[in-house]
Amino acid sequence: LSRLAGVAARLDGFLPARRRRRSTDKWRAWLLLLPTLGLLIAMSIYPLLYAGFLSLQIRNMFSPRAAHFGGLANYMELVRDSYFWRSVELTLVFSITVVSLQIVLGFVLALILSRVRKLSDLLCTLIILPVFVSPIAMGLTWRFMFEPTTGVINWILAQLGLPTSLWLSGTRMALPGIMIADTWQWTPFVAMILLAALRAIPPEIIEAARIDRLSLAQMLHRIIVPMLWPVLVVVVLIRLVDSIRIFDLVYVMTRGGPGTSTLVASVYNYTIFQSGRIGIMAAFGFLMLVFINVLVAAVLRLLARLERRDRRAMAI
């Protein structure tokens, strides 16, 4: 570093004043970034590379001496592991279901809230509360409410003359139970974002549509949904990534059980960690990372294309 500083100092003498100011500015810009970059390299980049290295090793936490290079053996083992495919399937089913539910419910909620006259601020502040409560606290609350014999949910269902269920204690309704808890927690998030986007639609457009006597369905189809597209894509992206890597809520509600009925990817990966199979765990984590990155890149590309199309439409 001192050598570089020396070079910079020598350059200083040669360059005209304006250029010199730019180059010292650049140094100072990097200096301000230094603590952040240092921390991120030590605590994010290095661990990621380390995880990549571990994924190529046959290694067990409980017999560290026996560790050796195994190439892609861990990945091969995962591909042959039926639990792995089970967890992939469950994660995809879970993510697609909850994100669709949350988008639909959130959109309805946003439309209702956008028509509110007086209480808007208060209601928006209250409804967002679930998003800020930890999945641990909320997962346990739902687990308490889902108790088969003493839980309040089965009691309400019975009062309404509806069939009760084992919920988290049975293999059939455990995953739907978690989906309900997740949807309860994240629908307000979707609603608040869509509401912000709805409010950003210029009122003249809505007014014009009203003068043209568009029905609500037409208005949704022709104006609101097209204008909400980019925001919708961002929301879907954030929610998809979060539900693909979901751990806390599932772990605290069911630990992946009963049986394998809620064994989503992160939870299964954690059980691999508990069994000490470091290499396999790292390989699994890496696959998740790659999958999420590909997904994010694909969605961002879609977003860029939508924006380009919009700009072209504007130009016309």
Next chain:
Amino acid sequence: VRSPLRYVVDLLAAAIVATWLAPIYWIALTAAKPESAINTAKPVFVSFEPTIANYALLFTRFEFDRVLLNSLTIVGVSTAITITVAVPAAYSLTRMRLRQGENLALFILSLRFMPAVVVVLPFYLMFRAFGLIDTTGGMILIYVAFGLPFAVWLLRGFLKDLPPDVEEAARIDRLGLLRILWRIVVPMARSGIAVTAIFTFVFGWNEYLYALVLTETNAITVPIQISKMIDAYSVLWGPLSAAVVLQLLPMIVVVFILQRHIVRGLTLGAIK
């Protein structure tokens, strides 16, 4: 049209919001119940003697004094460090016109999408090698790394909103860079900084997986202690509900403070 009908939507929305929050009242109600009114076949709604016994039990039996202090120390200190480190970085990324600035910012953001399960293993092995497992210091370090990408990205958005003229003037007056940051940028961006700090605090306060893997007894945080209460063979829903209420109570304060900044923070500044 002046009819009471125009508030129908307000009433409908209020009813939806009130129903939506039912799980929160239910857990708060349970926390105030004596043991005998909790695990009943027919739920008890009003007919019970309210008690603080469940909260008292948290402190006498489940060490909540120590665990709360742990959480406050770890999350408080890590938030302070995160913001101190993130403000200069965000400033550099917004105002210093680095050629790679935009790419660098995007790269920092991408770290935010990393699944915790990927890095928790390397962290565990690194921490074991350095004797950082189950230490407050180690947890602070983790939470700084965990909060930093988000904080830098969000702050960058807030700093972009500031008018650059004042700093330009200060620069012409030959104020040093750190002084410009401290005397001009920080005061102007203080609400943005406060919002970022609150969000960083919330993420740390609610974090679970890192704490689960990297702590044992000494440095455990509130979410870990709560989840440990259910590991026992009989679940004590009374104290557990009280613990849940304690954990979510600060969040009620948080949503009222944040109000209009919530959407922006939750979407990493993508939507203002």
